[in-house]
Amino acid sequence: MLKKGDGLCYEEVQVGEEIPSQSVELTVPIMVRWCGTAEIRRRVHYDYEYAVKTLKLPNIVGSGWWTQARLFKLLHDWAGDTGWVLRIKHEMRSSLYPGNTVIFSGKVTAKSIKGDFGYVDLDVAARQDDGKRLVPGTATVVLPLRGGRQVPYPFPTNEVN
Amino acid sequence: MSESAAPLITDEIRAMIGKEGKSITSCDDVSTGDIRRFVQAIMDESRIYYDTTHATKTKYGGIVCPGSFPITFVRRRPPGSSDPLVEGEKEDAAPGERDWLQVPWPPHMQQFHAYSELYVYRFARPGDRITERTQITDIYEKKGRTGRLGFIVTDKTFINQKGEVLCVERYCDLVRE
Numbered sequence: 340m341l342k343k344g345d346g347l348c349y350e351e352v353q354v355g356e357e358i359p360s361q362s363v364e365l366t367v368p369i370m371v372r373w374c375g376t377a378e379i380r381r382r383v384h385y386d387y388e389y390a391v392k393t394l395k396l397p398n399i400v401g402s403g404w405w406t407q408a409r410l411f412k413l414l415h416d417w418a419g420d421t422g423w424v425l426r427i428k429h430e431m432r433s434s435l436y437p438g439n440t441v442i443f444s445g446k447v448t449a450k451s452i453k454g455d456f457g458y459v460d461l462d463v464a465a466r467q468d469d470g471k472r473l474v475p476g477t478a479t480v481v482l483p484l485r486g487g488r489q490v491p492y493p494f495p496t497n498e499v500n
Numbered sequence: 501m502s503e504s505a506a507p508l509i510t511d512e513i514r515a516m517i518g519k520e521g522k523s524i525t526s527c528d529d530v531s532t533g534d535i536r537r538f539v540q541a542i543m544d545e546s547r548i549y550y551d552t553t554h555a556t557k558t559k560y561g562g563i564v565c566p567g568s569f570p571i572t573f574v575r576r577r578p579p580g581s582s583d584p585l586v587e588g589e590k591e592d593a594a595p596g597e598r599d600w601l602q603v604p605w606p607p608h609m610q611q612f613h614a615y616s617e618l619y620v621y622r623f624a625r626p627g628d629r630i631t632e633r634t635q636i637t638d639i640y641e642k643k644g645r646t647g648r649l650g651f652i653v654t655d656k657t658f659i660n661q662k663g664e665v666l667c668v669e670r671y672c673d674l675v676r677e
Contacts, residue, residue: 363543376541377572380584407616408542408568415567420548420558424567428617428670476615492559493622496665 346421349457349482352447358417358461360444362468363409365401367437373405401435406465406474413443413463414478422482423490427463429476439467445478456490457482508641508648508675513603521634527578530628534573535565542566564623570658570666573624574632603639603652609675614651617670628660637670647677 363369367387374385382389383400390396407429414424435441442465449460458481465474481490528534532550539549547554548564555563565573577584605611624630638653656669 369541369543373541376537378576379572403613403616404568404572405542407571407618408538408544408566411567411618411620412542412544412546415546420560424620426617426619427567428615430615431613489559493664494620496621 346419347417347482348421348485348487349450349452349459350485352450352457352459352482354447354450356447358413358445358447360442361409361413361416362440362442365435365437365439365441367399370399370401370405370437373402377402377404379404396434398436398438401437401441403429403431403474406435406441409441409443410463410465410476410478413445414461414480417445418480418482421489422480423492423494424478425458425481425494426479427476428478429463429465429474431474433472433474435465435467435472435474439469439472442466442468448477452484455484455488457484508605508650509639510604513605513639513650516603516636517639519636523631523633524574525631526574526629527576528573528629530565530569530573530624530626530630532563532626535563535569535626538569538572539566560623560625562625564625567620567623567667568618570624570630570632571618571656571669574630574658603650603675605650605675609648609650609677611673611675614672614674616672619668619670620666621668622660622664622666624658624660624666628666630666631659631661633657633659644676650675 371385379402383394384402385399387399390399410427410429411424418424445461445463447459447461451458458479461478463476463478466472483490535549544566548558548560550563552563634654634656636652637655640651642649651672651674654671656671658666660666
């Protein structure tokens with residue numbers, strides 16, 4: 340059973356609260372490092388001349404998979420290892436460009452208890468600090484109930500609606 | 501009936517729902533080095549990704565990968581395959597490719613990525629060999645402001661060598677006029 344101090348629990352979360360945001364100054368070296376690590380070959384993510392001259396874009400664009408991984412980090416850092424980041428959805432409405440600070444944020448929109456655990460829904464987003472670009476999304480995090488049993492790992496696949 | 505008034509989803513397109521693609525298995529087993537590079541690239545220094553002593557005491561029982569790790573890991577180019585950077589490949593393509601996903605939309609329509617929805621059940625860990633299985637689960641259309649919109653939804657299930665499901669990415673592309 341969980342004890343006080345074991346990490347975030349369902350009862351501590353309030354609908355409407357904003358979770359701690361995270362920011363990254365997105366630079367070309369960071370984008371290139373990601374492309375090399377993930378073996379991303381699409382030139383739009385690292386080839387400035389191709390992006391600007393051929394695709395007529397303002398710059399190379401951020402990788403959606405990097406944004407997805409950063410959103411996962413945002414939620415995992417908030418939920419802690421006693422919780423579980425079950426679902427993240429992000430919509431590629433805009434591209435993120437280097438030379439801007441990207442802010443990852445989340446806001447609790449709903450919560451409910453299903454069985455032995457608490458399910459928390461959030462709106463999440465990655466936006467540039469100039470306000471011009473936005474990658475919106477939603478997420479679901481599973482949290483233990485205070486005094487309840489631990490969220491299982493691995494998380495059962497049949498628990499998902 | 502004008503082209504813009506005709507249904508976008510033809511019988512041929514609708515018949516692609518349920519179609520499964522060729523499985524793709526990572527050309528490498530997951531290593532601690534792969535995890536290190538990934539978490540450094542996303543700037544996530546959580547100890548569960550590198551500190552064996554710490555990670556062993558957690559519910560994970562050892563070092564693990566971040567939740568979305570499998571998605572890019574399976575896409576590595578296997579040894580002996582053609583080098584896209586030399587041969588001028590225009591699109592990022594996983595080895596063994598995705599021709600099966602080519603929906604016969606009208607040629608004038610432009611394709612975009614709409615959204616990704618990731619469900620995570622288990623983290624990959626060192627030694628895992630990851631396989632991606634893909635299936636088209638839905639194709640539908642809507643009317644947009646500028647014309648018809650077509651959507652194709654594909655579920656990509658990532659499993660390890662034991663057949664354990666790591667995560668499922670629901671991937672949606674859209675086409676529009």
